[in-house]
Amino acid sequence: MARAGLSAEVLTTTAADLADEIGFDRLTLGAVARRCGVKEPSLYSHVENAHALRVRVAGAALSDLADRIADAVAGRSGHDALSAFASAYRDYAAEHPGRFAAARMTTLPPESDAAAAARRHSDLTRALLRGYALGEPAETDAVRLIGAMVLGFVTLEAGGSYAHHPREAQASWAAAVDALDVALRNWPKGS
Amino acid sequence: MARAGLSAEVLTTTAADLADEIGFDRLTLGAVARRCGVKEPSLYSHVENAHALRVRVAGAALSDLADRIADAVAGRSGHDALSAFASAYRDYAAEHPGRFAAARMTTLPPESDAAAAARRHSDLTRALLRGYALGEPAETDAVRLIGAMVLGFVTLEAGGSYAHHPREAQASWAAAVDALDVALRNWPKGS
């Protein structure tokens, strides 16, 4: 049979695009194979199994997102950087719901490049916080707070939790970022 | 055959316990049936299908969690109430990982009692915020910020994101609650 020119990278991108279109939870090997014009078992020449492919999608998504964030915060600091970080994050989730769902996967294997991308995220957040001059361990706590807040907000928004109230999610988002900025500029000394 | 005394409620509790033990993602009708001492198809006399059972587990978890939170914040206000709220939330997730994972399920059907329980959560958060006297729309924004922060933090902690750094998650949690309190007491006026 004619070769289809597949590779782990091609499969990952195809799967990621498919996830954005139909939802990460409906992503199936059959659908990926169909889109690539091959039969299902052929995929096993390029990826170990279905779970490994999903982890690859997660890794690619985290990496893309880190690139976007790096781009957004470059040359900014303080509230400006925080806001750019948050917008880049939220915009990515809106544009790529399937990829974003993949990035939220439960426990990514430590050796995957998904884990490496996750590390880039915390490094980027640390860089962003330099303008607030928190010192340790406050900086670590702040990294975690920011990560938690953006993840939680975007997750709840995507899940429709904000749809039953007239207040625009966008407005709440801006307010949350402002509130976070207040907290960072007045970081509590305690313990 | 002897009747096993099943019902939707019994199945939901059994499934929830099982999810806490083996993980929500490994929850299967076969495992629930085995634990109940019946065959798989028998479950369909009590629940519509596997998805409906999972939604029931999510609803029960959200409801339990709301009870715990209501109990924790009763008679408290300000930082004290916020801290109690946050602890109740995080403790529940630690004690009941399977139930908590269920509660984070993507898009709960609006008519389910899961949705009703979700509403109780926002009402409880609103009550908690009375001590901060924010007014609208700030209060709605704050409800969303608190919900996002606790969900995001506990999700990341459960996913192992905080395991690679010596700083204790508990300490970061306390700091995050303090920072949130600062933000609420100095809520930005803007826009």
Next chain:
DNA sequence: TAAGCTTGCCTAAGTGACTTAGGCAAATCA
């Protein structure tokens, strides 16, 4: 170019989770 090797894709087939159809017997009720 031909022989040989590697490897990408195939068909066939098996497993596990979910689901439906249809039957029998236990519990309920007239």
Next chain:
DNA sequence: TGATTTGCCTAAGTCACTTAGGCAAGCTTA
């Protein structure tokens, strides 16, 4: 007690994932 309802069963089908084994495309080497 006889009739009805209903809870549980077996049988069987679907779908997603996976493995085994085969064939031929395309590279390697002479």
